Amino acid sequence: MLAAVRQTFRRLPQCACLSTAATDSLANSPPLGLLKTAEVASRVLGVGQGSGVQALPVTLPVLLTMSSLIRPESGTTAPSDQLVELDPSVFAHPIRRDILHLCVVHHLDGLRQGSANTKSRGEVRGSGRKIRPQKGTGNARLGDGQSPMLRGGGVAFGPKPRDFSTKLPRKVIQMGMRVALSAKLREQSLGVVESLEWQGIKTKPLVERLRELGWEKTLFVTGREEVPVGLEKSASNILGVDTVTAEELNVYDAVKWHRIILDISAIQWFEQTLGRDARVQ
Amino acid sequence: MSSLPRVKAAASRIHLFNLSPAQGSQHKQKRLGRGQGSGRGGTSGKGHKGQKARAGNGKPKPGFEGGQTEITKLFPKKGFVNPNAKVYAAVNLDRIQAWIDQGRLESSPEKPITVRDLLLSGCIHDAKDGVKLLGDGAEELKTPIHITPARASKSAIQAVEKLGGTVFCKYYNDLALRDCLKGRTDRTEAAPARQPDILWYTDWNNRGYLSPQALAKMPPAITNPRWKELSKQLLAHKTQEYDRAK
Numbered sequence: 001m002l003a004a005v006r007q008t009f010r011r012l013p014q015c016a017c018l019s020t021a022a023t024d025s026l027a028n029s030p031p032l033g034l035l036k037t038a039e040v041a042s043r044v045l046g047v048g049q050g051s052g053v054q055a056l057p058v059t060l061p062v063l064l065t066m067s068s069l070i071r072p073e074s075g076t077t078a079p080s081d082q083l084v085e086l087d088p089s090v091f092a093h094p095i096r097r098d099i100l101h102l103c104v105v106h107h108l109d110g111l112r113q114g115s116a117n118t119k120s121r122g123e124v125r126g127s128g129r130k131i132r133p134q135k136g137t138g139n140a141r142l143g144d145g146q147s148p149m150l151r152g153g154g155v156a157f158g159p160k161p162r163d164f165s166t167k168l169p170r171k172v173i174q175m176g177m178r179v180a181l182s183a184k185l186r187e188q189s190l191g192v193v194e195s196l197e198w199q200g201i202k203t204k205p206l207v208e209r210l211r212e213l214g215w216e217k218t219l220f221v222t223g224r225e226e227v228p229v230g231l232e233k234s235a236s237n238i239l240g241v242d243t244v245t246a247e248e249l250n251v252y253d254a255v256k257w258h259r260i261i262l263d264i265s266a267i268q269w270f271e272q273t274l275g276r277d278a279r280v281q
Numbered sequence: 282m283s284s285l286p287r288v289k290a291a292a293s294r295i296h297l298f299n300l301s302p303a304q305g306s307q308h309k310q311k312r313l314g315r316g317q318g319s320g321r322g323g324t325s326g327k328g329h330k331g332q333k334a335r336a337g338n339g340k341p342k343p344g345f346e347g348g349q350t351e352i353t354k355l356f357p358k359k360g361f362v363n364p365n366a367k368v369y370a371a372v373n374l375d376r377i378q379a380w381i382d383q384g385r386l387e388s389s390p391e392k393p394i395t396v397r398d399l400l401l402s403g404c405i406h407d408a409k410d411g412v413k414l415l416g417d418g419a420e421e422l423k424t425p426i427h428i429t430p431a432r433a434s435k436s437a438i439q440a441v442e443k444l445g446g447t448v449f450c451k452y453y454n455d456l457a458l459r460d461c462l463k464g465r466t467d468r469t470e471a472a473p474a475r476q477p478d479i480l481w482y483t484d485w486n487n488r489g490y491l492s493p494q495a496l497a498k499m500p501p502a503i504t505n506p507r508w509k510e511l512s513k514q515l516l517a518h519k520t521q522e523y524d525r526a527k
């Protein structure tokens with residue numbers, strides 16, 4: 001059964017299948033554009049509707065309506081009429097908050113500077129002279145003046161610069177990324193655009209466009225090796241907007257940012273590196 | 282006042298502030314000497330006085346058993362460890378056949394399987410002092426293979442030659458093995474110098490590369506012109522004349 005499912009998925013195009021679907025069927029559906037089961041089944045299995053009982057695949061591909069950074073021209077098909085097919089093992093992964101917790105804590109551990117330092121009794125400046133006789137004075141016996149018991153003395157067991165970074169298995173981090181992307185998709189905070197190319201480097205046009213779209217606190221992720229210059233420069237001074245490449249995206253940022261906009265190359269990158277084929281050796 | 286049941290808000294949005302570890306996955310640290318309420322205050326779990334309650338280890342030395350003869354002293358020392366001993370990485374015939382089936386190894390008389398090929402293909406993980414070909418799984422060997430290990434067992438030699446393959450055992454000292462693994466061919470590989478090695482590698486029974494039968498059978502691509510002369514000199518003792526005491 002699973003082999004049959006895998007076969008059907010291999011017959012599907014790699015990922016970004018841009019297909020025009022009727023606007024009215026989408027108008028009433030939630031942004032997480034899942035078409036009716038029968039329609040999806042017929043697309044996946046390549047069988048005409050009403051041709052008899054067929055076993056449905058275990059996991060249906062996740063479909064998402066597209067968005068566009070550039071204002072779409074009146075003649076072309078609106079991006080909201082276009083769907084992108086997402087790999088369910090990456091974008092519809094079961095939500096594991098504990099895995100996200102592990103990834104976030106691991107990330108924050110690594111950020112620690114670890115530079116707290118104190119002087120111990122050996123490092124405090126001072127001589128080793130016994131500051132009062134052992135016997136005779138009615139007070140406690142004391143050695144040198146840097147003992148932690150004394151005012152001005154060293155710290156006993158104080159902090160020393162150390163490395164707080166921890167290790168986390170690579171596969172846990174990869175699962176964390178899948179869970180984070182799936183959580184974002186489930187909360188309708190994930191968007192897909194065809195490309196993140198932006199004309200010009202001035203901040204103002206981008207601010208206006210983002211206000212139109214209502215994309216306030218968004219992270220733009222590209223699958224290319226470098227973020228497109230236009231977007232990078234325009235967004236560099238906008239608070240609440242940031243750009244990153246798919247390789248550099250970490251689980252912490254994927255959870256932190258309220259909205260993530262991916263371009264098609266980013267979807268492809270994630271599906272290649274996190275998908276089933278990458279895992280099954 | 283009854284405690285409210287913990288209801289996990291499964292449908293709430295995920296933020297950095299509402300992540301928590303899996304129940305039971307994280308254990309609190311044991312902190313000694315921090316007051317009565319913790320259960321480990323005061324004497325910090327050491328009881329009262331005595332050697333074990335003091336700072337430091339509590340034992341005179343590791344393995345001390347209170348005066349009873351320690352387990353490390355009960356049994357006598359035996360033998361010695363030979364620093365010149367050679368440990369060979371064993372490779373069986375069934376493993377080589379599996380590698381050939383997967384396409385990870387291939388051999389021909391001009392390009393025999395060397396320890397470098399075995400290491401790079403993952404057939405062995407560590408070359409140690411050389412590779413020894415062993416005959417386990419000889420029934421599974423189907424293809425003729427051509428291999429130059431450091432040693433080979435008699436059953437392995439038989440199994441390989443039955444299918445038309447060849448086995449020639451070459452002497453590798455540490456440097457020669459390192460060069461073979463790195464693929465360096467500029468240096469001359471040393472000849473065996475120790476008597477047991479000389480006797481072993483000049484013996485056709487072992488398929489030693491310095492035996493006259495091996496030199497005759499080896500394709501020129503893998504021989505070194507030095508070897509013929511070496512073989513002659515190293516086998517001279519067999520027919521040498523000595524002055525005998527009267």
